[in-house]
Structures are given as structure tokens and as C-alpha cells.
Amino acid sequence: MSQARANIAGARSIVVKIGSSAVTEMSDGIDLARLDALADALEARMRAGSDVIVVSSGAVGAGIAPLGLKKRPRDLATKQAAASVGQLLLAHAWGTSFARYDRVVGQVLLTADDISNRSHTANAQRTLDRLRALHAVAVVNENDTVATNEIRFGDNDRLAALVAHLVHADALVLLSDVAGLYTGDPRKPGPDGQPARLIEEVDGPEDLDGVIAGTGGALGTGGMASKLAAARLAADSGVPVLLAAASDAAAALGDASVGTVFKARPTRLSARRFWVRHAAETHGSLTLDDGAIAAVTARRRSLLPAGIVALSGDFSDGDVVELLDKSGAVRARGVTSYDADDVATMIGHSTSELPQDLQRAVVHADDLVPLA
Structure with a gap:
């Protein structure tokens, strides 16, 4: 057996x-x-x-x-x-x-x-x-x-x-x-x-x-x-x-x-x-460039705004969102630290370019679960 x-x-x-x-x-x-x-x-x-x-x-x-x-x-x-x-x-x-x-x-x-x-x-x-x-x-x-x-x-x-x-x-x-x-x-x-x-x-x-x-x-x-x-x-x-x-x-x-x-x-x-990966309802998505995909899936790093190329949905701070590659495939899920409106102003910017209250990771590594 x-x-x-x-x-x-x-x-x-x-x-x-x-x-x-x-x-x-x-x-x-x-x-x-x-x-x-x-x-x-x-x-x-x-x-x-x-x-x-x-x-x-x-x-x-x-x-x-x-x-x-x-x-x-x-x-x-x-x-x-x-x-x-x-x-x-x-x-x-x-x-x-x-x-x-x-x-x-x-x-x-x-x-x-x-x-x-x-x-x-x-x-x-x-x-x-x-x-x-x-x-x-x-x-x-x-x-x-x-x-x-x-x-x-x-x-x-x-x-x-x-x-x-x-x-x-x-x-x-x-x-x-x-x-x-x-x-x-x-x-x-x-x-x-x-x-x-x-x-x-x-x-x-x-x-x-x-x-x-x-x-x-x-x-x-x-x-x-x-x-x-x-x-x-x-x-x-x-x-x-x-x-x-x-x-x-x-x-x-x-x-x-x-x-x-x-x-x-x-x-x-x-x-x-488990809740983030399998049970939570998702409220939107973030599309990432290739470097950000590698960072969050292979190296288990937090998602920073510089790696985001697009967003979809009307999500709020604390909601679960899907993280997509440029082909649209879902590669990870995570809990966002910002509302959709805030993320829209941060897309593509390095952390140092943003105001003090927007310098946290968009999705922290502790709240991010790769799906692959």
C-alpha cells in the first residue's frame, strides 16, 4: 500500500x-x-x-x-x-x-x-x-x-x-x-x-x-x-x-x-x-510585464507599481485580485493594498516617484499566492 x-x-x-x-x-x-x-x-x-x-x-x-x-x-x-x-x-x-x-x-x-x-x-x-x-x-x-x-x-x-x-x-x-x-x-x-x-x-x-x-x-x-x-x-x-x-x-x-x-x-x-488562492471572490485584475511576473511567481516578491501595465475592475483596499501576464493568463492571486483608482495613478511608476502614502507594495508578498 x-x-x-x-x-x-x-x-x-x-x-x-x-x-x-x-x-x-x-x-x-x-x-x-x-x-x-x-x-x-x-x-x-x-x-x-x-x-x-x-x-x-x-x-x-x-x-x-x-x-x-x-x-x-x-x-x-x-x-x-x-x-x-x-x-x-x-x-x-x-x-x-x-x-x-x-x-x-x-x-x-x-x-x-x-x-x-x-x-x-x-x-x-x-x-x-x-x-x-x-x-x-x-x-x-x-x-x-x-x-x-x-x-x-x-x-x-x-x-x-x-x-x-x-x-x-x-x-x-x-x-x-x-x-x-x-x-x-x-x-x-x-x-x-x-x-x-x-x-x-x-x-x-x-x-x-x-x-x-x-x-x-x-x-x-x-x-x-x-x-x-x-x-x-x-x-x-x-x-x-x-x-x-x-x-x-x-x-x-x-x-x-x-x-x-x-x-x-x-x-x-x-x-x-488557501483563502486567497481558492476561496476568495476576485474583484478585478492587474496585468503585469514579464519582469513582474517572474518576480511574483518565481522569486515570491511583492508586486510593485512599476511592473503593472494595466488594470481591470472596481476593487478596493483588501480585495483579492488576479495577476495576469500579457497574454491574459492568470498567474497569481493576491490581496491589494490600494483601491483601483489609486492603482490607476501608480501604473508604471517606480516607488520613489510616488507620494509617501503610495509607496507600499500594491500586493505584499505575504498576501500573494502564485497559481503555477
Whole structure:
């Protein structure tokens, strides 16, 4: 067994994300038998000594059948209506299933704004930590009833990765309808006529060369592309990830011998640097010359006004902005020390040419996170 799998198998604190297809059916809503099987595997992990937080998709899927809908809705209002029905049913189903083990379930609904806003994040973290301390099972979902297209996580895979960092989890397990990460669609032969190959371990980006990731299925919004992005996000923050089939939940939550494991970076990002890199909403961008790009990405230097060639957006002191190279590619993110109007007067000037109150770095090195 690799060290990454051993770390997941022995993790004391774990976040488990369960996909829509694992707990719902288009025609019947929630599949109680499959949900009970998942609860059995989760309970076994908790009895083995781990704290477990569940991120459960399926609210919209659970609401489709009761509302008489024939397929997953596309418009926002109907999605929110389905979620309002489904969230109640899904929370009740989890509560009933865990009640077999005398476990209490607490529902935690989050929006992207709750994670991008640092005070909201602290509140969510306290709630989740307290539920764990009281030996309740926290079941987290995106609050689809109020989230708009502009402030959505996009899928619960990303939400799970953010929650894993938020609660300082030791591992993240993503359970869905696929057995792991494959080199292509496992249901179809590849261009060479050979079946897709399961990738058992991802140590770094080079292991993903040639991998083709698809989008979500009929009941969900994720798909392999979102799972891959979430796994890389969590691994980048220092949390190892296991991607496996929900039908293999017992093994995934036991010895972690199934699926694909993503090795975590050796050291975790600090809470602030993680927030800047992955969670914060950006309010504008600064385009840098080649020298400034090299300084902030390779040498981890502060951004000075002389290296800025253009700006976009109406940002304020303390907002997170994207740092772009001249081709428009995002190379870093950081917290600006000035309003957009002030930066506009500073572009291209050396620090010595500016008034005393404008001689700080535009983005200090401590508040700057390269993306490469």
C-alpha cells in the first residue's frame, strides 16, 4: 500500500462527498437501500475512531420525482424549487438512516459566499467543529434554494474540497458512480481501440497527461472534470484524496484499497493563503510585464507599481485580485493594498516617484499566492 493510501486509511478526520447518482434515482427519488449502505460504511469508519463529515449531493435529484418532473430542471427557479423539496427529504433520509445507530444528524447548508467571506467561513467552521464535538453527523450541501448562478460552487465536489480544508481534515473521499480516474471514458474504447486504464495514484500533474475528463450525468452537475479539479484543489492544500465508486464505499472507507488516490503536497497552505488562492471572490485584475511576473511567481516578491501595465475592475483596499501576464493568463492571486483608482495613478511608476502614502507594495508578498 502506498503512503498516500495509508494516510487516508488512517485519517482521524475525514470528509466524504457522496454524489447524486449514489443516493437518488430519476423515477423514484432517494434510493433508501443505497443510502443505508453508505451510512453503514460511514458508521463503521466512525466506530473505528474517525471524525466524519458528509457532503451529500442529491437535493435537486430528490425533489424531481415528488414534483412530477421528468428530468433534471435547467432553469434556476425550478432547480431551487426541486432543491427546497429535496433538501427536506434528503436530510430526513440521512437522519432516519443514522438513527439506526443512535446518531443525530445536523444539516449544514452553505453557499459560495459563505466560503469566500472570511467571517462567514469562521461561523461555518465553528458549527462543523461543534457538531463533531457533540458526536453528531454533519451533512453538508450547497444551499441550492438561495444560491444563484453567479454565487454557486458549481458542484459539491468543489464544496467538499473547501470543507476539507476548512475543518483541517486529514483526508477527502469522493464517492460517485465511477470506480476512479481513468485515462478516458471506461465505457468506451479509446482511439487505439484499447479500454481506458484506471490510474491508481496521482503524484503530480505529469500523471494526468492525456487524461480526458467528462462532464456530469443526468442527476448531477459534476462529472469527472469537477472531481479531478476538486481532488487537485484538496491535494494542493495538503489533503490527500481518494476517488472511488459509491458501491465500493466499505473498502474506500476501510483500507482505502480501491479507486484513485491523489497525493497531497508535503505542507498545507495556511488558512489565509488557501483563502486567497481558492476561496476568495476576485474583484478585478492587474496585468503585469514579464519582469513582474517572474518576480511574483518565481522569486515570491511583492508586486510593485512599476511592473503593472494595466488594470481591470472596481476593487478596493483588501480585495483579492488576479495577476495576469500579457497574454491574459492568470498567474497569481493576491490581496491589494490600494483601491483601483489609486492603482490607476501608480501604473508604471517606480516607488520613489510616488507620494509617501503610495509607496507600499500594491500586493505584499505575504498576501500573494502564485497559481503555477
